[in-house]
Amino acid sequence: MVGTFRPRRMASVALLGALALGLAACGGDYPNSTFNPNSEYNAAIDALWDKLLFWGTLVFIGVEAALVYTIFKFRRRPDGGVPKQVHGNTALEITWTAIPAVILIFIAIPTVRTIFKTQAKAAPEALQVEVIGHQWWWEFRYPQYGITTANELYLPNGRTVNFQLKTIDVLHSFWIPQMGGKRDLISNRTNYLWFTPNKDLPSSAWNGFCAEFCGPSHANMKFRVFTVTVDEFAQWTAHQKQPAIFPAVALAPTTAAPAVAPVPSGTGSTPLLQVAATTTPSTTPADAPAAPVPVWVFPKDKLEKDFAYTIPQTPITNQISFDEALIGKGDAERGRQIYGRSSCIGCHAIAGTPMNMANVGPNLTHVGSRYTIAGGLYPNDTKHLSYWIKSAPHMKPGSIMPSLGKGVTDPKTKMVVNVGGLTDAEVADIVAYLQALK
Structure with a gap:
């Protein structure tokens, strides 16, 4: 038995499938989405995307409407004659050349404007951060503070950050989706990228990635970004500027009983106790060691509660064993x-x-x-x-x-x-x- 083609039934199935896909796309949590602007850079890119999507949608609707109209209007009929030829119609050719040109103008103007805005030089008072790509990890240097760290980037909300992007080996690409900006690290060249985390943004944690294939562990070249308040950033830099302290420094005797200050959550499994004491010149030698600056990092309880997607879940290999x-x-x-x-x-x-x-x-x-x-x-x-x-x-x-x-x-x-x-x-x-x- 030869089956019959039923356009209406096929159209119903296609429509139902498209609806199901649309609903699936609207659900779920996408913590690494670029459509949540948290900086002026990301807001500019998001606004450009909205404009291009709007004009692109209008063009799509217009073209498809004309196409459907043409298909039905000029479809072949058994009693149809020879179609009218339009070759050499100057007015028609000018029209279908002018329409795309006008559309491109509506696309080009906001695009060029956004390019100039995002490629401009950062403000002179910006926080300077050197980003150095390695196979396969990230090095971050804060030259204004004399700090060098790895794979974890702390940024103050409301302050512009100017990134100097370098690589010591192959090509890499620095990308923080929720902050905006994705720029390549190219050998023998320094690229620049800047943005300002929103001033009213609460202390947050984000994922960062390498977005340029750079070898077998390209997908494993990640980093964490912590956007914190100005005061929290000051605490973090004050601690990071210290050399490693091991073992904990013993303070000189004082007239006041020392009190152990609590270590903020998120400082690891072996806390370094900070001792707060009131000293006087008569009881403390001039060369007595200073108390270590309290350890401050992004709170662990907040990280686990609100930003669990930044906590890696990579399983341990079974190729080696450990007692x-x-x-x-x-x-x-x-x-x-x-x-x-x-x-x-x-x-x-x-x-x-x-x-x-x-x-x-x-x-x-x-x-x-x-x-x-x-x-x-x-x-x-x-x-x-x-x-x-x-x-x-x-x-x-x-x-x-x-x-x-x-x-x-x-x-x-x-x-x-x-x-x-x-x-x-x-x-x-x-x-x-x-x-x-x-």
């Missing part, structure tokens, strides 16, 4: 000694320790106060840090950091780590030391 009975049992002082004689000092810097001034890998001065490791791929907790130190290449494809665990077969060199390799107990000690670096 999990040792997790959380390391000795920080012993770890400091092991770290100081290991190959770690050849790649990382820890301010305040003269033997740790390398800049191949991320700066570890305050690594214990960060929320992520491995270019934002894993949470910065004891378990993930233990596995990462034991064999980074197993945890992140293409990682330049070599396998350090004794007995591990490095996936790049295919060689077993023996001489100089770290036992699980030594890794646990190093983890304890790094987590103490608030």
Whole structure:
């Protein structure tokens, strides 16, 4: 039996399918959407998008209406004659050339205006941030404050931020969807990007990405952005400007009983206690060590409650194992000694320790106060840090950091780590030391 084609039934099915797709697109949560402008840069791009969508929709409706009209009006009929030829009709050719030109003018003017606005130089008083792309992690430097950190970017609300974008290897692309702006990092060139987080924006956390394919771990090259109040940013910079403090500095005796100030939430699993005391010149020597500035990072409870989408959920590889009975049992002082004689000092810097001034890998001065490791791929907790130190290449494809665990077969060199390799107990000690670096 030959089936019959039923246009009405097919149209009903198509309409129902389109409606279902439309409803599906409207549902769900999209935390990395670019359509939530939180800076003037993103607002400008969003306004341009709205204009282009409006004019594009009008053009689409007009063209489709003309097309449908033409199909039905001039469809072939059994008794139809030869269609009238329009070749050489000057008026018609001028008309269908002029209409697209006018449409392009309506598109070009707001586009060029937005380009000039977003490509202008940043304000002189802008916060300067150097962004350096590595395979596969991000380095952030604040030259006005003398701060170097990795994979976590703190920005004050209401203050323009001027990014200087550089790469030391291949092409990368710096992108914070909810802040707007996506600009490439090109070898032997410095690109610039600026925007101002909205002044009335509450303290928030956002995801950042590399948007240019740069190798096997391109998708794993992430970072976190924290937009905070001016006062919170001042607290963060005051702490970050300090060198690493290990162990905690003991204060000189004072006339007032010391009170332990609470450590803000989100400072990691090994808190550094800040001691507040009232001192007088007669009781405190002039050369007495100053109290460490309180640790301040974005509150952990707020992060977990309101911005859980920024917390990485990457599973740990099953290609390596670790004695999990040792997790959380390391000795920080012993770890400091092991770290100081290991190959770690050849790649990382820890301010305040003269033997740790390398800049191949991320700066570890305050690594214990960060929320992520491995270019934002894993949470910065004891378990993930233990596995990462034991064999980074197993945890992140293409990682330049070599396998350090004794007995591990490095996936790049295919060689077993023996001489100089770290036992699980030594890794646990190093983890304890790094987590103490608030």
